[in-house]
Every structure is written in structure tokens, then in C-alpha cells.
Amino acid sequence: MPLHRLNRLLDDEGLGLSNLGDIDRQTVSGAISTGTHGTGRALGGLATQVRQLQVVLGDGSVVTCSATERPELFNNARVGLGALGVVTAVTLQAEPEFALHAQERPMRLPLVLAELDELVAGNDHFEFFWFPHTDQTLTKCNNRLPGGAPTVPLARRRAFIQDEL
Numbered sequence: 001m002p003l004h005r006l007n008r009l010l011d012d013e014g015l016g017l018s019n020l021g022d023i024d025r026q027t028v029s030g031a032i033s034t035g036t037h038g039t040g041r042a043l044g045g046l047a048t049q050v051r052q053l054q055v056v057l058g059d060g061s062v063v064t065c066s067a068t069e070r071p072e073l074f075n076n077a078r079v080g081l082g083a084l085g086v087v088t089a090v091t092l093q094a095e096p097e098f099a100l101h102a103q104e105r106p107m108r109l110p111l112v113l114a115e116l117d118e119l120v121a122g123n124d125h126f127e128f129f130w131f132p133h134t135d136q137t138l139t140k141c142n143n144r145l146p147g148g149a150p151t152v153p154l155a156r157r158r159a160f161i162q163d164e165l
């Protein structure tokens, strides 16, 4: 199941995953198996949200594992690159859905590097993209809004221009 389908199903239940990467096209198993991560000083990657796995091992046996059941297999298979078997079912920890306030702006690389600790500490999620051969970056700060806070999504035309174009 790709993440974008899972996210829609979770949304129908008023739930969401705590931390995701930049895109949602990956499969749940592929993203977990490769250690796919988002940003955030206090949040782990997708693999840290896994609570149980069902794995088909090399000998064809089907086993489940978790922090308490076969913990060694669980800890290794979570970011296992398929080396320990095929993941056939995943139990993921979700949480009540939340909104993020996104601020994206250009910043010069020397300033980003000088202020990196503060930028990381001062935001739930901070990341930047550096444009090679320049000292320009595009920074992204995402911060959780309190529950029930009004949201102001970008208009479709503006979202297209800013995100796609």
C-alpha cells in the first residue's frame, strides 16, 4: 500500500502519522525498510512508528515480531532492506490528526549554517535545500498548530505556482 493511500484512510478516521518524508508515493514497506525519514528534532523516522511486523522468512515461515516478541528480528527487520525476509503486514502507531503551519523562504547559506542550531531547536521541523554553486538555500519551517486552530491552505493556483512551477 502506498503512503498516499494509507494517509487518506487515516484521514477518514481523523488520524495521521507523526512524521513523514517529503513525498507520499512510496510503499509503506519500502519506506520503512529503507529508513525513510522526515525532519524534526523530537521525531523519529517511519521505522520508529512501527509497532509490529509480519515477515515471511527465507524458509517460508510466517512470523510476527514486535518490541516484546522476537525483539531482535523486529529491531533489524524494521530497516532491513528486505535482507531478513519479506514484510507482509505492518502495524503502525498513528495519532490524532493535526495541521502544520508551513513557512518557506530563501535564505543565504552562511546564515543558515550560522543559525542552524537555533533553526532546528526553534521549529518542530526545519530543513533546507541548497542550490549548488550558489550561496542560496530554500528553507522550510513546519510547526504544529494547536488543535482546532483555523488553517489557511494556499489557493490551488498559488499552490501550483509555488509548489509545482
Ligand SMILES: Cc1cc2nc3c(=O)[nH]c(=O)nc-3n(C[C@H](O)[C@H](O)[C@H](O)COP(=O)(O)OP(=O)(O)OC[C@H]3O[C@@H](n4cnc5c(N)ncnc54)[C@H](O)[C@@H]3O)c2cc1C
Binding pocket: 020, 021, 022, 023, 025, 026, 027, 028, 029, 030, 031, 033, 034, 035, 036, 037, 038, 080, 081, 082, 083, 085, 086, 087, 088
Ligand atoms: C522524489 C523522492 C523524494 C524522497 N524523499 C525522501 C524523504 O524526504 N526522506 C527519506 O528518507 N527518503 C526519501 N526518499 C527515498 C524513498 O523514501 C525511498 O527510496 C523508499 O525506499 C522508496 O519506497 P519504495 O516503495 O519506492 O521502495 P522500493 O524501491 O519498492 O523498495 C526499497 C527497498 O525496500 C525493501 N522492501 C520494499 N518492500 C519490502 C517488503 N515488503 N519487505 C521487505 N523489504 C522490502 C527492498 O530492499 C527494496 O529494495 C525520496 C525518494 C524520492 C524518489
